[in-house]
Amino acid sequence: MNRFAAMLAINNLSYYIGGRPIYEHASLHVKPKDKIGLIGLNGKGKSTLLKLINGDYLPDDGSISKSKDCTLGFLNQDLLSYLTDDSILSVAMQAFEEAVEVQKQIDQILKQMEVDYTDDLVEKLAKAQERFEALDGYSMQAKAEEILEGIGFNTADLNRPLKEFSGGWRMRVMLAKLLLEKPSLLMLDEPTNHLDLPSIEWIENYLRTYEGAVIVVSHDRLFINNCVSKIVEVANTQLTSYEGNYDFYLEEKELRSEIQKNAFENQQQKIKQTERFIERFRAKATKARQVQSRVKSLDRMDKIEDVVDENAAVNFKFSFKQKSGRHIIKLEDISKAYGQLDILKNTTTSIERGDKIALIGANGKGKSTLLRIIAGTEPIEGKREEGYNVIRGFYAQHQLEALQVSNEILEELKQAGSDKTELELRQVLGCFLFSDDDVFKKIKVLSGGEKSRVALAKTLISEANFLLLDEPTNHLDFISENILIQALQQYIGSFIVVSHNRHFVSKVANKIWYIEDKQIKEYPGTFDEYEYWRNEVSDQNKADHTPQLTKRSEKQKKAKQKTTLPENELKKLEKELGEIEGEIKELENKIKLLEDEMAKPAVYSDPDQLQAVNLQYSSAIEQLKEMNKSWEEVFGRIEDQ
DSSP, rough: OOOOOEEEEEEEEEEEEETTTEEEEEEEETTTTOOEEEEEETTTHHHHHHHHHHTSSSSEEEEEEEEOOEEEEOOOOOOOOGSSSSSSHHHHHGHHHHHHHHHHHHHHHHHHTTOOOOHHHHHHHHHHHHHHHHHHHHHHHHHHHHHHHHTTTTGGTTTBBBSSSSSSHHHHHHHHHHHHHHHEEEEEESSSGOOOOOHHHHHHHHTTTHHHHHEOSSOOOOHHHOOSSSSEEETTTEEEESSSSSHHHHHHHHHHHHHHHHHHHHHHHHHHHHHHHHHHHTTTTHHHHHHHHHHHHHHHHOOOOOOOOOOOOOOOOOOOOOOSSSSEEEEEEEEEEETEEEEEEEEEEEEEOOOOOEEEETSSHHHHHHHHHHTTTTEEEEEEEOOTTTTTEEOTTHHHTTTTTBBBBBHHHTTSSSSOOOOHHHHHHHHOEEEOGGGGGGGGGGOOOHHHHHHHHHHHOOOOOOEEESSSTTTOOOHHHHHHHHHHHHHHHHEEOOOOOOHHHHHHEEEEEEEEEEEEEESSSOOHHHHHHHHHHHHHHHHHHOOOOOOOOHHHHHHHHOOOOOHHHHHHHHHHHHHHHHHHHHHHHHHHHHHHHHHHHHTTTTTHHHHHHHHHHHHHHHHHHHHHHHHEEEEEEEEOO
């Protein structure tokens, strides 16, 4: 396919929902290597466009045409409902449909040959094996395992049935299947909602080098910035392209917005002048023709939309009935285990007034458990002490389900326990983009993003002086996210937030927490500073030797009697050292996988299974100690030459 020719052409697309235009005469051409970030406010038609391309919806006018060799892969929220008894590895390997079918034929032929070995079967087997090899069937399992582990699954999980996993983890399996299928156009609708930080970074790297075209809808602006080379904005029923990543889009959008703003203001001035003329001379018969001419010109006029400022500044006035004491929470020698699985072990930390903490890291490490411990809803060993006058407010995704769907938005906020006046509540809702008659909308008609904004507004007016926020940016568009950032920047209380959204965390946190070796670790700075420090540490570790062993002192080296070995003996030692290093690396990887395995609820809730994994873990630790000793001995002999 010509890399400059369009593989997908959208021409003059129009689509309506209940008479409301989602698209009107919109056009877009997608080339074979395009990496497109599809952005826009919630409810403007981003997911709708992907479904139109996929053929789930039919356009009311215009056309969507694909080249003959264009194949589609579509990851959307509907896939969350898919359940099966098949293992997640089997589900992912459905991407190799023909190869899997040929493998079944080979297995069937081999079974027949056990009782009926004939030349005909031998010939069939040879042809099937030749076809299987041509389809790269011998490497398909390794490819599936690589991608599944890349997006966060442990090796031990791969043979577990898909139905045992939560919706977010099932979505990861479907993502892996799509990546293995390698469609020429890959469409991803909010993939980062179900990924932790390491998995997000892995997907970014994968998409950057993906052989086909990509259209991704995401509200994670750093993710978009890192993996796309073109932005398509959905606004005013049109598709507007920007040739660059998100940073380029922001710069270019500012220039275009300035031009649009001037054009809008000029047109509004002209409209007002025309309306004044019509109003003034409407009753004069001598001006009737001119009045009618101007009425018609207004009707024919293509209205220019005003610019929506995504970075508009908002002012939140936070007031607390009670100011908390200096100490919010103290945790001393805290331990938390599920069965024999330790999540936290004898760890101590504290939250002080004014702390704005981001709790980050991979899934399965205990972030949600720690949040519940801080909230006081999780039983623990150790001491949890809450400070004086601490009033907690909690926000998580289940808060959306707690909204009363029959209530209007304004009524929902009135019931939030605040003594604010209706005017004050309207001002708060205005900050969250609910203005005028919007406040009388029923909760049941709101989109997911709109419900999130209502739930966040309820949390922020609760007069809590300590907030616990669990993934608050999920389902928020860029404008709503920016509003939340400003709200938390102006918030005069303390908070701890769990989030995988790096841009959001970089804007609101003054401390970073993460869980490592069953301890709560703290970096006393912003996320950008933490990332710089983490990269410096990573680079230093790479420069050091892989086994982090205690090196002999210079005094020990000099004290040791040196001997000169023949060159062939020295080469043998160097080869042996390399083999030991390889085994050490394998053991370290095995230990990490076993630690992740023990963190799974299905494992720690099953005593027999947990005991079996613990035995493997203890054995691997002992093996690693022995291999480290061997490495020291061989390295010492080489060093003494």
